[in-house]
Amino acid sequence: MRFHQTTLDNGLEVIAELNDAAHSIAAGFFVKAGSRDEAADLAGVSHFLEHMMFKGTATRDSLAVNLDFDRVGAKHNAQTSEEDTFYHFTSLPEYLPKAFDVLADILRPTLREEDFETEKKVIIEEILMYMDNPMSVAYEAAKAAHFGGHPLGNSILGTVESITALKADRMRGYFDSLYSPSNIVLGFAGKGDWDELVKLAASHCGAWAGAGAPARLAEPVRGARAFQSILREEDQQETIVGVGDGPPLESEDRYAAHLLATILGDHASSRLYWTLIDPGCADGAELSYQDYNQAGGFYTFLSCEPDEAQANLERIGEVYRQAMAEGVSDQELARAKNKVLSRSVLRSERPMGRLGTLGFNWVYRREYQSLEREMEAFSNVSAEQIRRLLNEWPLWPMTITAVGPTTDLHAPE
Amino acid sequence: MSASSATIHQHEYPNGLVLVAEEMPSVRSAAFTLLLPAGAAYETAVELNLGGGAATMACEWIARGAGSRDSREVMEALDDLGVGHSESAQTIHASLSAATIGANLVPALEVFADMVIRPRLDDREVEPIRALCLQNLRSLEDDPASKVIYELRERHFPAPWGRPSPGSADDLARLSPADLRAFHQAAHRPNGAILGVAGAVDWPRLKDEVGRLFGDWASRPGLTLIERPSGPRIDHVHRETQQIQIAMALPAAPVGDADYYHARAAAAILGGYASARLFTEVREKRGLCYSVYASYEGQRERGAMLCHAGTSVERAQETLDVMLTELRRLAVEGVGAEELDTMRAGLKSSLLMAQESSMSRSSALAADWYFLGRVRPLVEISAALDALTAESVSDYARRFLTLDDLTILTLGPNPLKIRLPG
Numbered sequence: 001m002r003f004h005q006t007t008l009d010n011g012l013e014v015i016a017e018l019n020d021a022a023h024s025i026a027a028g029f030f031v032k033a034g035s036r037d038e039a040a041d042l043a044g045v046s047h048f049l050e051h052m053m054f055k056g057t058a059t060r061d062s063l064a065v066n067l068d069f070d071r072v073g074a075k076h077n078a079q080t081s082e083e084d085t086f087y088h089f090t091s092l093p094e095y096l097p098k099a100f101d102v103l104a105d106i107l108r109p110t111l112r113e114e115d116f117e118t119e120k121k122v123i124i125e126e127i128l129m130y131m132d133n134p135m136s137v138a139y140e141a142a143k144a145a146h147f148g149g150h151p152l153g154n155s156i157l158g159t160v161e162s163i164t165a166l167k168a169d170r171m172r173g174y175f176d177s178l179y180s181p182s183n184i185v186l187g188f189a190g191k192g193d194w195d196e197l198v199k200l201a202a203s204h205c206g207a208w209a210g211a212g213a214p215a216r217l218a219e220p221v222r223g224a225r226a227f228q229s230i231l232r233e234e235d236q237q238e239t240i241v242g243v244g245d246g247p248p249l250e251s252e253d254r255y256a257a258h259l260l261a262t263i264l265g266d267h268a269s270s271r272l273y274w275t276l277i278d279p280g281c282a283d284g285a286e287l288s289y290q291d292y293n294q295a296g297g298f299y300t301f302l303s304c305e306p307d308e309a310q311a312n313l314e315r316i317g318e319v320y321r322q323a324m325a326e327g328v329s330d331q332e333l334a335r336a337k338n339k340v341l342s343r344s345v346l347r348s349e350r351p352m353g354r355l356g357t358l359g360f361n362w363v364y365r366r367e368y369q370s371l372e373r374e375m376e377a378f379s380n381v382s383a384e385q386i387r388r389l390l391n392e393w394p395l396w397p398m399t400i401t402a403v404g405p406t407t408d409l410h411a412p413e
Numbered sequence: 414m415s416a417s418s419a420t421i422h423q424h425e426y427p428n429g430l431v432l433v434a435e436e437m438p439s440v441r442s443a444a445f446t447l448l449l450p451a452g453a454a455y456e457t458a459v460e461l462n463l464g465g466g467a468a469t470m471a472c473e474w475i476a477r478g479a480g481s482r483d484s485r486e487v488m489e490a491l492d493d494l495g496v497g498h499s500e501s502a503q504t505i506h507a508s509l510s511a512a513t514i515g516a517n518l519v520p521a522l523e524v525f526a527d528m529v530i531r532p533r534l535d536d537r538e539v540e541p542i543r544a545l546c547l548q549n550l551r552s553l554e555d556d557p558a559s560k561v562i563y564e565l566r567e568r569h570f571p572a573p574w575g576r577p578s579p580g581s582a583d584d585l586a587r588l589s590p591a592d593l594r595a596f597h598q599a600a601h602r603p604n605g606a607i608l609g610v611a612g613a614v615d616w617p618r619l620k621d622e623v624g625r626l627f628g629d630w631a632s633r634p635g636l637t638l639i640e641r642p643s644g645p646r647i648d649h650v651h652r653e654t655q656q657i658q659i660a661m662a663l664p665a666a667p668v669g670d671a672d673y674y675h676a677r678a679a680a681a682i683l684g685g686y687a688s689a690r691l692f693t694e695v696r697e698k699r700g701l702c703y704s705v706y707a708s709y710e711g712q713r714e715r716g717a718m719l720c721h722a723g724t725s726v727e728r729a730q731e732t733l734d735v736m737l738t739e740l741r742r743l744a745v746e747g748v749g750a751e752e753l754d755t756m757r758a759g760l761k762s763s764l765l766m767a768q769e770s771s772m773s774r775s776s777a778l779a780a781d782w783y784f785l786g787r788v789r790p791l792v793e794i795s796a797a798l799d800a801l802t803a804e805s806v807s808d809y810a811r812r813f814l815t816l817d818d819l820t821i822l823t824l825g826p827n828p829l830k831i832r833l834p835g
Contacts, residue, residue: 021439024766062697066688070755073762076687092762121700121728128655128725129703134555234653236551268498269488278477278484280544283552303552335492342495342513349440350769 003368004194010208011182014201015362017189017354017370025096025190026351028088029107030359033178036082036151036292037216044158045166045174047080048123052171053087054078055115057105062115065106074099075352082152083216083293084363090352093191097200104204107184111175116168124164127157134232134239134403135301141230142241142299142401146223152295180210187359190351218294220248227411229402237283238309238404239302242316244395246289246296249364254291256381256389261289261298262336263328263386264319264395271319276304282312287395293364298395306406313400317412320396327387341375421778421788422616424623428632429604432623433778433788435611437771443612444512444771446779447525450636451507451600453580454573458636460599464588466550466580467596468502470542472509474593475601476500477538480527484538487524496521500528502578504566505712506783507601512772515613519622526626529601536590543585550579558704558723561650561658561824565719566710568648569662569820572641574712602633609779612771646820649828657729657825658721659736664818665709665716666809668784673711674797675809680709680718681756682748682806683739688755690739695722701732713784718814726826733829737816741834744814747807757798764791 005015034046055062069076072095078087087107091099130136140155147153158166186205188197223245247253265272265287276285284303290296304312347353348371361369402409423433451471456463477484491498491511498511498521509528511521553560566575608627610619665680666672684691684707695705702724710717720740724732767773768791781788816833823829 023439023768024762063688063693066686066693066697067755070686070688070759073758073760075762075766090766092765095762118698118700122696122703125656125701125724125728126703129558129723131655132557132723236554237548239555269485269492274485277545278541280541280548283545283548303548305548305551335489338495339492339497343497345514346442346497346512346772349442349771350766 001370002194003370005368006198008181008202008206010206011180012184012186012201012205012208013362014186014198015358015368016187016192016194016197017358018192018194019190019351022190022351023092024090024351025093025188025192026088026090026355027096027100027103027188028086028355028359029103030185030187030363031085031179032083032183032213032216032363033085034081034083035154035156037178038154042166042170042174043155043162044123045171046085047156047158048119048163048166049171049175050078050080050085051119051123052111052116053106053109055119056110056112057108058110060102060105065102068102069099072098076103080156082154082156084360086356086359088352088355096192100200100204107179108208111168111172113168116171120163123157124160127160127163130157134235134237135303137230137232138239138241138401138403141228141403142243142399145226145228145401146243146297146399147221148224150219150221152221152292176210178213180213181205181208183213185359185363187355187362189354189358216293220294223399225397225399227400229407229409231407232403233405235404237303238306238402238406240309240313240400240402242300242398242400244298244393244398246298246393247291247389248294248296249291250294253389254296255377256385257289257296257298259333259336259340259378259381260328260386260389261287262339263332264323265300266339272316275315275319276312281308281315285316298393298398300398306404309402309406310409313409314412317396324390324394324396327390328383330383333381333383333386337378340378344371344374421790422620423788424620426603426624426628428628428630429606430627430630431607431782432620433607433609433782434614434616434619435774435778436614436616437612437768437774440612440769440771441514442512442771443515443518443610443614444775445510445518445522445608445610446776447509447529448506448607448779448783449509449601450605452503452505453576453578454504454638455600455636456596457573457576458599458638460636461596463592463596464580464584465576466546466585467588467593468507468600469578469580470546470588471593471597471601472500472502472507473542473545474534474538475528475532475597477542478533478535480531482527487528490524491521494521504574504576504578510772510776518610518614522622522626530627530630532597534594534597539590539593543588546580546585547582550582550585553579557652557654557656557658557824558721561660561822562719562721564650564824565660565662565820565822568643568645568822569717570643570715572643573638574715575643599633599636603627603630604632605635607779607782609775609782611774611778647831648822650822650824652824652826654825656723656725657823657829658723659729659733659829660822661720661736662820663718663740663814665718665813667714667716668711669713672809674801675806676716676718676813677709677760678753678756678801678806679743679748679810679814680707681760682752683707683718683743684720685756686759690743691720691736694739695732695735699731699735701728701735711784729825730829734832737832738834740814741816743810744816747810748803750803753801753803753806757801760798761795764794
């Protein structure tokens with residue numbers, strides 16, 4: 001593995017982790033723009049814009065964008081989160097120049113009015129699709145309740161109303177403000193030659209202009225610990241999302257937070273698994289840690305029969321309170337490390353599995369984190385550190401949102 | 414396409430278990446996929462005649478205590494080895510799969526050998542398993558896009574080849590520990606089982622260790638399945654959802670058939686990627702939906718092309734009409750040379766990139782053996798893809814894609830009009 005980094009004259013940073021043993025190369029643009037950067041009347045614009053980026057450039061219409069990726073067998077996609085939009089592809093090394101030509105091209109889109117109106121319909125369909133998914137509904141509502149007026153509570157997709165009302169010129173303004181080269185990192189992972197990559201980046205992105213993006217405020221936030229239940233009569237299961245505060249991505253405690261979530265709420269053989277899944281009390285019970293810029297969250301996901309929901313919430317409360325009182329054992333911690341390390345190794349065998357970690361580390365920490373360094377950071381976490389973490393970021397009580405056929409639920413003690 | 418640097422080995426043990434392995438020089442991990450002839454289809458075997466869900470319950474049962482370890486010790490042993498794993502039953506197979514770093518592969522196989530040969534099958538685990546499976550079934554009801562595909566497959570394939578592994582609530586409620594034991598005894602057998610292993614492995618040692626671990630697994634007689642008609646071909650399931658789910662299936666060539674690559678090509682060109690016809694016509698040009706695709710499902714005796722879209726009530730009719738028009742166009746007009754090249758580039762890239770994942774290689778090895786009794790080297794697949802022409806794929810489409818053979822299922826607030834283009 002070799003790490004390289006440079007900055008183009010226009011401020012675009014380029015990084016790469018190169019590995020001759022790889023069979024492919026992954027490339028991606030990390031744009032620091034997400035739902036937390038949206039004003040209230042622009043709800044959903046980051047994600048809508050992500051779709052629009054594929055709808056055409058000065059030289060390609062949307063059909064040509066898709067075709068030019070597919071012609072070289074490049075697997076391309078994009079994701080929008082609360083704080084980032086990530087455009088990426090994976091291709092065989094020999095097709096990198098052609099696939100990169102398309103990816104770089106779409107980062108300077110035309111945002112035509114006609115495409116905007118067609119794609120608006122697709123976005124609304126995507127919103128409706130998620131409305132048919134109870135976990136998505138619960139997750140969005142729980143985040144909004146937990147973060148209150150803080151921008152991290154913004155919906156990524158927006159609403160049918162906000163998307164319907166959105167105008168193309170507002171999207172263009174948002175693009176101009178946030179897609180300047182200094183707000184974007186270009187990353188590569190896999191099999192490639194650094195000098196060639198820099199040449200490629202300079203020739204495709206060197207002429208990009210744009211004033212510096214406005215600095216994100218990223219105010220720290222403590223959640224509301226609110227309780228709500230939302231009726232969905234048609235659902236069979238009760239679906240519950242809990243949110244608690246956690247360390248921000250700037251904190252070294254993120255490793256301990258990840259291990260704690262693994263011990264308590266991994267999908268297999270965690271404390272929640274043995275308490276809820278193994279005895280058949282629920283068909284889903286997990287805890288995961290999500291880090292954000294200057295904030296963090298512990299998310300609890302529960303799916304169970306409506307009649308068992310209250311009892312299951314009490315059981316989860318007990319698991320969390322016990323962890324807060326007694327911490328975790330060295331043996332549990334050792335097992336969690338094994339799991340996490342092994343997953344890291346497996347994920348890293350694919351260039352695409354490395355690219356996300358590589359890029360987001362650079363965007364937020366300006367640091368190269370090799371797989372070895374990441375593994376070392378996890379290995380160094382002690383049970384004592386997890387105890388301190390639980391003191392600083394108590395898991396319980398938490399914000400709770402339940403959706404499903406019953407509203408006969410209340411916040412557990 | 415460059416030749417693969419991987420080496421493929423195979424061995425059949427006296428009890429019938431087949432080991433297929435690939436040494437992958439560029440990875441540190443190793444993965445395996447164990448396919449057992451113990452999917453939901455075998456619930457209907459003449460010798461068993463069990464309710465739907467038995468295969469899934471049996472698969473869950475074997476993981477809950479095996480050999481010297483109780484349920485928790487099994488999971489902890491795998492955690493200690495850093496093994497990511499899953500055990501599930503599908504229609505034809507029960508599949509046990511796992512991945513970890515290469516050095517831990519054989520110790521992981523030891524745990525799985527206990528699960529497969531010496532499960533405790535403790536009666537006290539059956540009620541929790543039943544409760545879990547019933548809840549999984551309810552969650553599936555809340556997931557319309559998955560639900561519609563299970564229902565489509567059951568209507569399209571002759572029974573039991575589309576039988577849904579989650580089972581039914583009534584059957585799950587009735588299955589007894591004795592039923593599950595009977596299923597396990599008959600279906601979890603080495604003759605007909607395939608163990609695919611890929612990654613950082615040493616073949617001579619692996620072959621010996623698998624022989625040591627699985628050698629005393631006794632073979633059993635095969636089970637008798639009777640094929641029965643399914644249907645209905647056109648159907649609607651009522652749900653008060655935001656979107657209507659549209660699912661369609663057409664017969665396609667099976668995996669071992671001379672037309673196999675034609676079938677793959679036709680499905681991919683119709684709806685396998687972003688520039689494919691369905692995505693272009695339904696989403697890009699008309700903005701009718703978010704998700705639309707076509708895919709190929711192969712079985713030994715038959716194959717199918719499955720199509721799916723989810724869209725709001727007011728756009729659903731047009732979505733269905735456009736999808737049917739595209740099916741018709743493919744059948745009548747065939748494919749062009751340029752889109753065939755695009756399809757080829759996509760499939761070849763996927764094949765080569767799969768060389769970076771021990772997990773995907775281990776499942777491909779096991780699947781190849783099941784379908785063909787051998788593993789296709791990458792160069793062979795690549796050559797077969799190169800041999801396709803626009804004429805040969807178009808000819809396949811004319812022969813196979815008859816709209817009268819369509820199974821169409823919608824799920825949502827209202828049914829749609831089926832207007833087959835003339």
